[in-house]
Amino acid sequence: MSAISANDQCAPLLVFGAHPDDIEFGCGAVIAAETQAGRAAHFVVCSLGEAGTHGSAEQRRDEACRAAALLGATIEFVELDGDSHLEVRAVHAIKLAGIIRRLRASTVLATTPTENQHSDHARLGQLVRDAARIARYGGLKELIDLPAHSIERLLFYAVTPDGEPRDLAPILIDISASEVSRAWVAAMQAHGSQAATRSYVDLQLTRARLLGARAGIEYAMALYPNEPLVFESLAAAGRGARNF
Ligand SMILES: [Zn+2]
Structure with missing residues (x-):
């Protein structure tokens, strides 16, 4: 099943990364599955990865732009505290709420x-959760020029x-279509500076294959809802992933 209902196909998928x-x-x-189905996606990247061992900030920005294009998404960069310095601060949550x-x-x-x-990663997750909440608050003086807005769902990846929550069952998205996996692998490979010493692409494909095997399909990706998801009927809820 898709993570997106028929009602909000026109609204862009908004994706934050640290x-x-x-x-x-x-x-x-x-993202590839959603954009290939005709939905818009926009990436907000909150540092230039300048603390990484490999790749300059300029190189990493270029790689991210190329990867976003391969996934059919637009992209912007937001300056918060810089790579490896991110703190959970109200001023950041308000800035991200403005983007929402x-x-x-x-x-x-x-x-x-x-x-x-x-x-x-952990702190950006907290900040986006806070941002999604305060985006609804009409009296927030810093954002008074932008109408308040309630999102429909916040999903974590x-x-x-290490980042997988131990206490939450994920929803699994079927990413087995060959055009989806092709675009995904190409987007990961666009980050050439990060492939110098580790097999990150192999790791992610293995994770997706393992989840897919659990669900009886080829590849799957896990998302973790911030709150219980509401379905209009049991039939809309997808099937259980049990395959053994
Ligand atoms: Zn990261």
Whole structure:
């Protein structure tokens, strides 16, 4: 089943990442599936990855722009505290809430707030959760020029296995279509500076294959809803992933 209902196909999918490659590695295949189905997607990258061992800020920005284009998404970069310095501060949540209001997004994706992964990932997850809440508050003086906006759903993605919440069952998105996996792999490979020493693409494909096997399909990607999802009927709820 899709994470997006028929009612909000026109609203862009809004995806936040802490570093230039988070979105592609953490949920790139879901983005490819959605844009190939005709939905708009917009990426907000909250640092240039300048603290990484490999790749300059300029190189990593270029890689992220190329990867976003391969996934059919637009992209912008937002300066918060810089790579590896992100802190949970109200001023950041308000800034991100302004982006949610500007885009009028219905579905928002962000890194999981799970501890014991890159601290920027966990903190960005907290900030986006706060931003989604305060985007609704009409009296917020910093954002008075933008009409208040309620999103329909906030879904988290885990960039690495460390970021997977231990206490939440994910929803699984079928990403088995060959054109989806092709676009996803190409977008990950666009981050050439990060492929120098580790097999990140292999790791993500293995994660997706394992989830797919669990669900009886070829490849799947996990998303973690911030709150219970409401379905209009049981039939709209998809099937259970049990395959053994
Ligand atoms: Zn990252």
